[in-house]
Amino acid sequence: MAEDLELVPTTVYWDRPTWDRARAAYMADLDTLESSPTAFLWWLHRCLGVYSDLSPASRDQIRRRHPDPARGTGQGFSRMHTLRTDLLDRIDGAIVRDRRDLGQMVSVSQFCREAARAAADAAEQRLGRDLPPAPGRLLNNPRRKRRD
Numbered sequence: 001m002a003e004d005l006e007l008v009p010t011t012v013y014w015d016r017p018t019w020d021r022a023r024a025a026y027m028a029d030l031d032t033l034e035s036s037p038t039a040f041l042w043w044l045h046r047c048l049g050v051y052s053d054l055s056p057a058s059r060d061q062i063r064r065r066h067p068d069p070a071r072g073t074g075q076g077f078s079r080m081h082t083l084r085t086d087l088l089d090r091i092d093g094a095i096v097r098d099r100r101d102l103g104q105m106v107s108v109s110q111f112c113r114e115a116a117r118a119a120a121d122a123a124e125q126r127l128g129r130d131l132p133p134a135p136g137r138l139l140n141n142p143r144r145k146r147r148d
Contacts, residue, residue, distance in 0.1 A: 005084050005085075005086075006084065006085045007082040007083065007084060007085070008082065008083055008084075008085055008088060009080050009081075009082055010080070010081050010082070010083045010088065010108065011078050011079070011080050011081075011109070012078065012079055012080075012081055012108070012109045012112045012113070013076050013077070013078050013109040013113075014076055014077060014078070014079055014109075014113065015068075015069045015075060015076045015113065016075065016076070016077075017069060018069070018113045018116055018117055018120075019077075019079075019116075020133070020134060021116070021117070021120040021131065022044070022047075022116035022117075022119070022120055023040065023134035023138060024120070024123075024131040024132060024133060024134040025043075025116070025119055025120035025122075025123035025124070025131055026040050026043040026044075026123075026134070026138070027132070027134050027135075027138070027142070028123045028124070028126070028127045028131050028132070029043060029123050029126075030142055031127075032123065032126040032127055033126065038142060040138055041081060041082065043119075044081060044112070044115075044116070045083065045084060045087055046119075047115045047116060047118065047119030048083070048087055048090075048091060048111075048112060048115045049087060049090065050115070050118075050119065051094070051111070051114065051115035051118055051119070052087070052090040052091050052093070052094040052115075053090070053094075054094075054118075056094075056097050056098045056101040056102050057101075057102075059094070059098060059114065060098075060102055060104070062114055062117065062118045063104070063114060066114065066117045066118075068110055068113060068114070081112075088108075091108060091111055094111070095108070095111055
């Protein structure tokens with residue numbers, strides 16, 4: 001990522017299953033996507049960008065496939081992620097389109113969880129099997145699968 005990008009600290013409320021699945025997808029993508037970012041934060045940026053670019057109808061299909069388990073359970077936790085301002089603008093635009101076109105009110109946290117779920121589904125599909133569990137702590141400098 002470019003060094004001159006403006007980053008904004010953004011708190012995201014995660015439920016444990018989505019958080020764990022996102023981390024597992026990030027690790028799987030290191031081996032299945034040649035262009036996958038080598039840091040979880042940049043992987044999250046990528047999946048948020050992809051999800052922002054979907055149509056409201058496509059995001060609605062993902063929401064229906066993955067109901068948000070964090071809603072009202074009190075079992076989640078907050079994490080601070082520094083997100084690019086241009087990405088936050090795209091997220092805000094997508095949230096407004098969903099509200100306008102679908103009548104759905106979505107928070108930035110919910111949007112991030114949905115994006116992570118969609119990215120995890122895609123990673124699992126690329127992998128061709130269930131995602132393996134992510135390690136308890138992600139590696140600072142993970143090794144990639146060698147390209148033959």
